[in-house]
Amino acid sequence: MAYPVITIAREYGSGGRIIGQKLAQKLVLPFYDKELISLAAKESGLAEEFIRTVEQKRNLSFLYNLYSNLQMLPASDQVFLAQCQVIREIAEKGPCVIVGRCADYALRERKDCLNVFIHAPLAERIARARDVYGDDASDVENTVLKRDKDRANYYGYFTFQKWSDPHNYHIAIDSGIGLDIAVSLLAELAEHFMEVCPNA
Amino acid sequence: MAYPVITIAREYGSGGRIIGQKLAQKLVLPFYDKELISLAAKESGLAEEFIRTVEQKRNLSFLYNLYSNLQMLPASDQVFLAQCQVIREIAEKGPCVIVGRCADYALRERKDCLNVFIHAPLAERIARARDVYGDDASDVENTVLKRDKDRANYYGYFTFQKWSDPHNYHIAIDSGIGLDIAVSLLAELAEHFMEVCPNA
Numbered sequence: 001m002a003y004p005v006i007t008i009a010r011e012y013g014s015g016g017r018i019i020g021q022k023l024a025q026k027l028v029l030p031f032y033d034k035e036l037i038s039l040a041a042k043e044s045g046l047a048e049e050f051i052r053t054v055e056q057k058r059n060l061s062f063l064y065n066l067y068s069n070l071q072m073l074p075a076s077d078q079v080f081l082a083q084c085q086v087i088r089e090i091a092e093k094g095p096c097v098i099v100g101r102c103a104d105y106a107l108r109e110r111k112d113c114l115n116v117f118i119h120a121p122l123a124e125r126i127a128r129a130r131d132v133y134g135d136d137a138s139d140v141e142n143t144v145l146k147r148d149k150d151r152a153n154y155y156g157y158f159t160f161q162k163w164s165d166p167h168n169y170h171i172a173i174d175s176g177i178g179l180d181i182a183v184s185l186l187a188e189l190a191e192h193f194m195e196v197c198p199n200a
Numbered sequence: 201m202a203y204p205v206i207t208i209a210r211e212y213g214s215g216g217r218i219i220g221q222k223l224a225q226k227l228v229l230p231f232y233d234k235e236l237i238s239l240a241a242k243e244s245g246l247a248e249e250f251i252r253t254v255e256q257k258r259n260l261s262f263l264y265n266l267y268s269n270l271q272m273l274p275a276s277d278q279v280f281l282a283q284c285q286v287i288r289e290i291a292e293k294g295p296c297v298i299v300g301r302c303a304d305y306a307l308r309e310r311k312d313c314l315n316v317f318i319h320a321p322l323a324e325r326i327a328r329a330r331d332v333y334g335d336d337a338s339d340v341e342n343t344v345l346k347r348d349k350d351r352a353n354y355y356g357y358f359t360f361q362k363w364s365d366p367h368n369y370h371i372a373i374d375s376g377i378g379l380d381i382a383v384s385l386l387a388e389l390a391e392h393f394m395e396v397c398p399n400a
Contacts, residue, residue, distance in 0.1 A: 119366055166319055166364060172372040177389065178396035185385050189377065196378035 002194045003027055003095035004114040006186070007103035009155070009163065012147035013125030013133070015175045016118030017099050022183045024097040027190060032090055033099045080158050100151075104168060105159040114193045116186060117172040119164065124176050202394045203227055203295035204314040206386070207303035209355070209363065212347035213325030213333070215375045216318030217299050222383045224297040227390060232290055233299045280358050300351075304368060305359040314393050316386060317372040319364065324376050 006023065010016020017033060024031035084106035090096060091107050104115040120128075125144050129135040135143050155163035166172045171189060173182050206223065210216020217233060224231035284306035290296060291307050304315040320328075325344050329335040335343050355363040366372045371389060373382050 117366065117372075121367075164366060166317065166366040166372040167321075167374075169372075170374045170377055171385075172317075172366040172369075174367075174370045177370055177393065181389065181392045181396050184392075185371075185389060188388060189381065189385060192381045192384075193377065196381050 001027075001191060003029060003190050004112045004193045005091045005095055005107060005110065006097045006114045006116060006190060007107065008097065008099045008116045008118060009102075009104060009151075009169070010099065010118040011120060011125060011164075012151065013127075013129040013144050014118045014120040015128055015132075015179050019118055019175065019179055019182050019186070020097045020099040022179065023186050023190070026183060026187050027095075027097075030090075030093075030096040031099075032087075032096060102155055102159055105155070105161070112194065114171075114186075114190060115169045117164065117166065117169040118175050118182070119172065120175045201227075201391060203229060203390050204312045204393045205291045205295055205307060205310065206297045206314045206316060206390060207307065208297065208299045208316045208318060209302075209304060209351075209369070210299065210318040211320060211325060211364075212351065213327075213329040213344050214318045214320040215328055215332075215379050219318055219375065219379055219382050219386070220297045220299040222379065223386050223390070226383060226387050227295075227297075230290075230293075230296040231299075232287075232296060302355055302359055305355075305361070312394065314371075314390060315369045317364065317366065317369040318375050318382070319372065320375045 006020075006029070008016050008020045008023075010019075020033070021031055023029075080102075083101055087098060087101060087103050087106040090098065091110060091113070104113065107113045122141075122144065126140050129144050130137050130140045152163040155161070161168055170193075171186070173185065175182055206220075206229070208216050208220045208223075210219075220233070221231055223229075280302075283301050287298060287301060287303050287306040290298065291310060291313070304313065307313045322341075322344065326340050329344050330337050330340045352363040355361070361368055370393075371386070373385065375382055
């Protein structure tokens with residue numbers, strides 16, 4: 001079976017990472033997520049902890065932007081470009097599932113990429129962040145909203161595209177339909193994508 | 201098999217209407233599109249031709265807005281409300297496929313609605329509008345863009361939501377993956393929706 005490279009962008013608490021893992025298991029494909037940070041670190045020579053710090057702190061407020069333009073931007077751009085390079089090398093090896101890291105954008109030149117966006121109603125995401133991810137219940141709504149904002153800013157800053165725009169993805173799924181049915185739909189699409197996609 | 205009511209919003213030229221028809225055939229469900237105009241006309245007592253004219257002319261430019269506030273708005277609101285009422289009565293009868301007409305919004309109180317958005321890259325939509333719908337080739341790009349704008353304005357005006365926001369839909373599909381695979385995915389989702397959707 002010829003599978004595409006599958007990229008998954010996901011709202012915080014949507015279960016998109018779990019969907020990606022289950023999909024990779026179902027299709028017997030390699031799965032990449034935080035491993036990318038380590039690979040990118042090795043590639044760029046930057047310390048892993050430093051990359052994590054830059055990623056977590058990215059916030060496009062005016063003052064941060066001013067500050068980052070002076071201090072941080074070259075480093076964060078370097079991290080992003082190193083991650084893009086790692087993602088391209090991973091995709092070059094063959095079909096896989098890559099969650100996050102603007103992978104759809106990093107692989108925009110490839111025709112064999114199936115790009116997925118997973119979202120969910122806020123209440124469900126709050127419940128999953130609290131009950132499954134173990135986030136602090138007293139501040140979980142703020143955590144969910146802030147993580148989304150960080151991801152949207154990060155994606156928008158580097159890609160000049162809107163993170164939640166469905167036009168960036170072949171399929172966008174509300175995980176409220178159930179994680180298993182989402183995995184099942186994505187597996188069916190992955191199985192047919194290489195035959196039917198006019199651009200692949 | 202217990203199916204949901206399936207609403208489909210679609211960009212012009214995306215093949216969303218064809219997907220809706222094929223899906224209705226596959227699941228053996230009633231299909232509603234322009235028939236709604238006739239039903240709404242009967243419901244509201246307004247002439248069918250007049251409703252078509254109002255719908256086609258809705259354009260939220262400043263001048264039109266000014267004009268419509270004075271002249272047309274009560275009529276167009278009346279048309280919209282009549283259509284919403286018809287859509288609710290249709291849904292009350294049982295599972296079906298409804299294309300367009302802000303049906304997802306009209307049925308927002310129901311938990312048994314599967315809401316779908318179909319989009320596609322502009323080049324593919326232009327080609328379909330020209331080759332399948334038979335639109336005038338010399339002006340087809342403008343036609344596609346204008347019809348999208350009309351639909352987005354119509355949806356935004358009445359629902360206060362963004363037409364292409366994936367959060368309004370359980371699934372958003374780029375029909376560039378192929379109409380038949382889109383139908384197949386939607387059929388699979390429809391078959392499981394009533395069991396797995398926590399809100400249904």
